[in-house]
Amino acid sequence: MVGHLPIGGDHLISVQTMTKTKTDDVAATLRQIHAAQDAGVDVVRVAVPDKAAAQALPEILRQSRVPLIADIHYAHGLALDALDAGMHCVRLNPGNVKLDLMQKIVDRAHQLGRAIRIGINAGSIEPRKGLQVNKDMELEMADLMVDTAVEWCERFESWGFRNFKVSLKSSDPLTTIYTNRRFARLTDVPLHMGVTEAGTLEASTVKSCVGLGTLLSEGIGDTIRISITGNPVDEVRIGLDLLASLRLRKKNVDIVSCPSCGRDEVDGGVEVLARAVEEAMKGYKGNITVSVLGCIVNGPGEAGQADFGIVGAKDAGYLYKGEKLLCRVPNDKLVAALMKEIAIEEARRKADKSVAALA
Ligand code: SF4
Known part of the structure; x- marks a missing residue:
């Protein structure tokens, strides 16, 4: 000890x-x-x-x-x-x-x-x-x-x-x-x-x-x-x-991002988007996995493995919750839209917990 x-x-x-x-x-x-x-x-x-x-x-x-x-x-x-x-x-x-x-x-x-x-x-x-x-x-x-x-x-x-x-x-x-x-x-x-x-x-x-x-x-x-x-x-x-x-500890925030390639459709490249998500998630205390992809090729599949996913595309990217496509959002508003959905999900989880505690 x-x-x-x-x-x-x-x-x-x-x-x-x-x-x-x-x-x-x-x-x-x-x-x-x-x-x-x-x-x-x-x-x-x-x-x-x-x-x-x-x-x-x-x-x-x-x-x-x-x-x-x-x-x-x-x-x-x-x-x-x-x-x-x-x-x-x-x-x-x-x-x-x-x-x-x-x-x-x-x-x-x-x-x-x-x-x-x-x-x-x-x-x-x-x-x-x-x-x-x-x-x-x-x-x-x-x-x-x-x-x-x-x-x-x-x-x-x-x-x-x-x-x-x-x-x-x-x-x-x-x-x-x-x-x-x-x-x-x-x-x-x-x-x-x-x-x-x-x-x-x-x-x-x-x-x-x-x-x-x-x-x-x-x-x-x-x-x-x-x-x-x-x-x-x-x-x-x-x-x-x-x-x-090595699966010996669980990270509370796991951001999965693709390495980028010639298909990347994010302005400035997917790295910019991944870093913006990392920055926005700093200090987040819940447990969450977010995938960040540069194009639609692997986007829906990867997003399905995560709690949320954002996928770059020409002009407007995609925002997923699990496998479900929530909406298309201009690329420069993707991170804000993601954070809004995470806040909604967090409020829902809290409410579920309160109901369970009362039951
Ligand atoms: S998700 Fe798209 S941009 Fe990212 S590495 Fe795969 S093919 Fe390239």
């Missing part, structure tokens, strides 16, 4: 992100946490590199609706401060905390009912003596990461502590797949998964979806973070999209 959020077993796979602000800048940090919350994040991690950051934690916790994790390196005192401040979990790299100090942190977490993430990173694993720097080293290092993680799990359990999860992070998707697969075969400890230092939006999306998507499709992984050099909201958005595409 991280705060109120269960992680592991049959529980929903959660999506994490990390703030990129100076944590002692409380207003800026909360802005990122709130934006991530609005995007659907389940849990947020903040860096705690110094005392000023640790002192900011109580106020940040007070204003966060999601559980928070403190990211600590080296300074065991900051881990204790974070736990005392009320942080729901601390993430530690056991490679840089002394054994007796680690036990102190574990005891405090146990006493306060908090969680710990054992964060094993490829970059902070010491190669075994005599290991040659060659292709075999890559494999041996990956095995060493897993062995180190298993040793720490056993140590935590021998200290009577069970509320922990593990991450095995590398910037290489294939190493990520190898280490997490091997760890999952050896234990049932919950796994936090991510490809670290994965790059900017495009590079990270590809690497993370290859690495994490492969593992998730095999039933491995309990919580994920898409590491992007960029906005935390993108990390949340891509994480949720990845889980939705």
